[in-house]
Amino acid sequence: MNLLINPGVLESSFLPRLLPYREEEHKYIAECIKPLLLKRNGRNILITGSPGIGKTACVKFIFRKMIEENVGNYLTIYINCWKHDTNNKIIYYVAEQIGIRTNERYPEELIDIIIKKLNTYEGVVFAFDEVDRLHDWNFIYRILEDIKYKSIILITNTSENIIRLDERLLSRLLLERIEFKKYNFEEIRGILREREFMAFKPNSFEYEAFEEIVRKTYEIGDLRVGLFLLKNSAENAENRNSEKIEMCDVLKAIERIKDIYHK
Ligand SMILES: Nc1ncnc2c1ncn2[C@@H]1O[C@H](COP(=O)(O)OP(=O)(O)OP(=O)(O)O)[C@@H](O)[C@H]1O
Ligand SMILES: [Mg+2]
Structure with a gap:
């Protein structure tokens, strides 16, 4: 007897068409990104909250919406820091995401090419998910310094590691915190x-x-x-x-x- 006819929708990576009960959070995050559309820097946010309550889903939902609505020459980049936890891994991952050839190129060279390419967009929204797993913050430092119009979203289910962030980085990020409730x-x-x-x-x-x-x-x-x-x-x-x-x-x-x- 086959009861489960569409098992894919029970995968935790499945992103539903609608994300009910997160409308407020969705609105708040969208507001933080909005200045980009006016050729200004967006705001940077730290999303916190316990596991399995829609933090990742909400950000992916917003990114999907931006792509579907074709809001202009903007780019969204989602990075899972558990998988890509060092500067080099992030560089290779992002290069591949935006169609930059990585073979026979050193990270130092790649990062410059990445920055150049990202600056051809009117704005870039970055999401660093599971950011407590990140081992070094060089990539974030570079985009903060060298990308003209950007908004940075950090997601974590603990805020401890974030607090221990380098003060220079913290003062540049000026994070606004949004806590997802259960x-x-x-x-x-x-x-x-x-x-x-x-x-x-x-x-x-x-x-x-x-x-x-x-x-x-x-x-x-x-x-x-x-x-x-x-x-x-x-x-x-x-x-x-x-x-x-x-x-x-x-x-x-x-x-x-x-x-x-x-x-
Ligand atoms: N409002 C919602 N409507 C429908 N599905 C939801 C909603 N919120 C979360 N989900 C689903 O619940 C599952 C877990 O959500 P998600 O992966 O976003 O958790 P998380 O808060 O990022 O957890 P973690 O901190 O462990 O990464 C996903 O399958 C997601 O699609
Ligand atoms: Mg998550």
Whole structure:
């Protein structure tokens, strides 16, 4: 019995068409970028908040919107600092993103070419996600100094490392902080309902089974947990050839993550 007909929408990298309950944050971040459109520097922001509450999703949502609405000759660059944690890795990554040939070129040469190319745009918005994983800040220093019109967004689920930033960098960045709050119960339910609607055959879940997933996700406060529980409990039901996902399937899925979350 195939209950899960569209598993891709349960991946945590899936970016939905709409991002409900983050309208305020979306508006605030968009305001910070807006000066770029008037040929001024945008504001720089530090986004903080606990895991799995839509920080990355919100920034990617804004970037996608800028691309779709074709607002002009602007560029958005998203960098995951967990994957690209050193100056050189960022340089090679960004070069590839903007179509600069990297082979047989040293980072010192590449960074100059990158800066030159970025300055041909009317403005560039950078997002450095998981920025607490960044080992050196040279790249950010360079763009602060040498890119004419830019807005820099830093994202982290801790603010400790950021505070320990070099003072010269801090004073140049003039970060405004925006704290993402956890979703409340109704919001978690709304988001998971939407995913359920997209991912499953209609009426796959027994009412109470779905509610249990909402409760557990709210308790832990991380939407990734909810996505995992939706998927895993569906697989449990499929394995026993059931036409419905029932409470026993959800409890079995919760059992799997119990040790990790200690709740
Ligand atoms: N308002 C929302 N509507 C729909 N889906 C959402 C919403 N907020 C978050 N999500 C989804 O929840 C999942 C986790 O969100 P996201 O990756 O943005 O978390 P995060 O806050 O960046 O966490 P971390 O700090 O661990 O990186 C993603 O699949 C995302 O699409
Ligand atoms: Mg994230």
